[in-house]
Amino acid sequence: MTTVDAFSTDPDDAVPHTPAAAAEGRLHGTPPRTPGADLPEHPDFLWKDPEPKKAYDVVIVGGGGHGLATAHYLVKNHGITNVAVLEKGWLAGGNMARNTTLIRSNYLWDESAAIYEHSLKLWEGLEEDLGYPILFSQRGVLNLAHTLQDVRDSVRRVEANVLNGVDAEWLEPDEVRKVCPIVNTSSDIRYPVLGATYQPRAGIAKHDYVGWGFARRIDEAGVDIIQGCEVTGFLRDGNRVTGVRTTRGDIACGKVALAAAGSTSVLTDMLGLRVPIQSHPLQALVSELLEPVHPTIVMSNAVHVYVSQAHKGELVMGAGVDAYNGYGQRGAFHVIERQMAAAVELFPVFARAHLLRTWGGIVDTTPDASPIVGRTPYDNVFLNCGWGTGGFKATPGVGWVFADTIANDEPHPYAAPFSLDRFVTGRLVDEHGAAAVAH
């Protein structure tokens, strides 16, 4: 089960040159691949749709990537299989279905680099682990610098990455052009490209397949994936939660793990637990299908857009969150307009591409732009939230450390810096503007 990269330069990966085409002299070098040719067939069987049992050892609230990955590593690393994943909608249909599929680990601070690099290493073996194609394509990410301060911050981040074992280099504008020829590196634009950081191991994966791959695996292992099941309250006994009230009845549980992204504070409010998160709409959009034109991922915080090209050929674009709080899974049009202006300035070749559709997810942002993972004041309630715009890339990594935290009743070393109490102790992991993040 190998993933074929649409932009591979390996001749073995190329679409075979057919004799007919060769005879007609239509082929010069590697021909463009047919959009969608690399997508695997759907399997006959995905996962069961069981009725909830009366009780589970662990109930995970939220059937997105994080909840499913947590269940997977509870099974795989800790042998805990009496687990339910509750999802109010349908499996992986929230932010998991709405993200822009980017995976990278070039974060500034040691704490962030540790957890995101752990995740990237897991991504590199995830297809084999899940026995399911996820189309993980390590095509690299460029984070552009447009001002002298951007350049200094970027070079600093490259050095920090290298010290943390994360692959990173600084590229001058002519080197940027070699990696991605369609970036406008001329010096006479409003925000000229002064260089970029480059993480070659960064990439994209097909987010739906990631969700389905985890779901198939945990379903095989006996985990119940219960969809259309919204948590409406908690049953409590002092400092313990003994069960969850749901739209499909009460379910008793030994431990509760919250992995509900933008809806987390709706749940924690029911527990009387205050968390420092604010939910915001985050919009993304895709163009019509294009032949392969964009070989890598390009991000720019200064003019604020990020672009990659999906396996089928759509340009997938995103930017920062809409400024106001929101739960509506849509955002304002002027935010799209602004990011389109940035995209066309950086990539003049996109000027005539048609926008096909837009969508919005609800992300949970924190004051220091870092997630909250770990224990709560309740003995048996565990919290995973606050990933803001960066949750998808963390999926296997956070699943691993959250499962470990739940199983051992103490934070995994990679989770420990992201505790809820850091907002009281002051040990913030301030990634705002420091880590090429868009919040």
Place this chain on the structure above:
Amino acid sequence: MQMIQCPWCGPREEVEFHYGGQAHVPYPSEPAALSDEEWAHYLFFRDNTRGLYAERWSHSSGCRKWFNAVRDTVTYRFHATYRPDEPRPVTA
């Protein structure tokens, strides 16, 4: 694009405004008496209401004054805007 009713300038387009988060969060009356936990809650913890939410906006491209609004965080519709010294109006 939404039109937002500035209490001083009248209806203006959304792009003229800047968002300021939850409204009616008073500065501690006795700052020196606060524990670390109370300071943390004053600085970092805000309501994250699903539904009607009282919040601050600034008419940054207009009169540059701050005001308050009651807005639905699901529909994004503004139910009321009012001056900072006015109490939160009753809205439905």
